[in-house]
Amino acid sequence: MTAAASPPELLRAPLVVEFPFTRSLGPVQSAFLSGLRERVLLGVRTCGGTVMVPPAEYDPVTAEEIRELVEVGATGTVTTWAWNGRPRPHQPLDTPFAWVLVRLDGADTALLHALDVPGPESVRTGMRVRVRWAAERAGAITDIACFEPYEGPAAGHGTPHDGAFADAVTGIVAEARLDYTYSPGRAQTAYIKGLSEQRTVGERCPSCRKVYVPPRGACPTCGVATTDQIEVGPAGTVTTYCIVNIKAKNLDIEVPYVYAHIALDGAGLALHGRIGGIPYDQVRMGLRVEPVWTEGGRYPDHYRPTGEPDADYDAYKELI
Ligand SMILES: [Zn+2]
Structure with a gap:
């Protein structure tokens, strides 16, 4: 975005939304990732006799369980590609590179990875490439650091493999992360x-x-x-509320506490806020409250009773 498109008076801040979750791998993908750690590339044979790399546990056509692992080569052919001129954090390379689909020798499907070349003029569909292994491998797709151009002979023709590895990788933490700049x-x-x-x-x-x-x-x-x-505002009226009994991670508030809809005086819509300064079981609809600002005064930390008489139901019933 250019400076002209975002006037300087608008606020902007980095925002990260992430939901990392732990997943178990099952026998096929456990063998695939454990194999990468040993520089062994494994695919799986489908019911139709083709070899899928990366492997899946079920046949993409018949949905039958497939377990017949085969070893394929660390060399292959680019089937299609796209240039990435501005790599983002956590991508395979921090210099511009090509995203490529590579059909490894001995496989019938293609694997998505990065190709390390100086520029888009160095990439073409059909070019030969080979795996550049990471110096330290842990049983993850990043054990393939990237692919690089390769002129030598093909290797690997789908030889059977039992998929057995010592200390097999059985689970991974899958990061789901969105990293962006937010303007309100x-x-x-x-x-x-x-x-x-x-x-x-x-x-x-x-x-x-x-x-x-x-x-x-x-x-x-x-x-x-x-x-x-x-x-x-600044004062307002509690229109509805709930009692929270679960301690949230990274939130240093004793439970139980009360979270309420608060109609600030003059507002046509209630906003949310925590109620403090009163036992949780004494909070009620119509309670008059005022904000208690955070240290530094950047936003209301919570709202506390003002001590005024409760508001009439008729005064806030449209705001519930
Ligand atoms: Zn309107």
């Missing part, structure tokens, strides 16, 4: 900047006149742009 846009930038001054700023819909907090730049009911900024 005009409305939420104003909201976040307001919070840093301990003010809560919503936006009024020109059609239904409701004030939305946090603002999204458009009315979720009418679909029209909201532009008028309106300061709401």
Whole structure:
């Protein structure tokens, strides 16, 4: 994105969403990854007699279980490719490279990996390549550091293999990770900047006149742009709540605690916040609360009772 497309007054921040999970491999993929550690490339023979690399546990056509492992060569042929001019973190190489599908000698399907060449003019479909093994191997696809051009003879013709390895790899941690730069846009930038001054700023819909907090730049009911900024609160009313009994990871709050919908005075929509400063079993609908700001005052850490009488149900029933 260019500087012109993102005005400097908009906030931006790196954001990582990740969900790493541990999975067991099963006999076929356990043999495949254990083999990589020993520089042995394994495929599996399908019901139709072809050899799949990387291997699967079930036949892609008949869905039958397939277990007949075969060893294939560490050399192969590029079947298609795409140039990656700007490698991202955690990709196989940190210099520009080609993503390639390689059909290893002895295999009938192709494996996706990286090819280390100086530029796209050095890649072509049909070119011969070989595995460059990682210096240290752990039983992972990264044991193949990448592929490199190769002019020598083909090797490996699908010889049977029993798949037995000492200390076989039986599970892996699969990282699901999205790493990007987030900009909250005009409305939420104003909201976040307001919070840093301990003010809560919503936006009024020109059609239904409701004030939305946090603002999204458009009315979720009418679909029209909201532009008028309106300061709401600081106090508000608990409209609904729940008692949380599960301790969340990385959250240093004693359980049980109360999480509530809070309609700030002047807002047409309730926002979420934790209630503190009162025993959890005394929190109730209509309780009047005010924000307690974090150290540094960047956002409300929680809300506490103001000591005012409870709000009438009629005053907030439209906001539940
Ligand atoms: Zn509206």
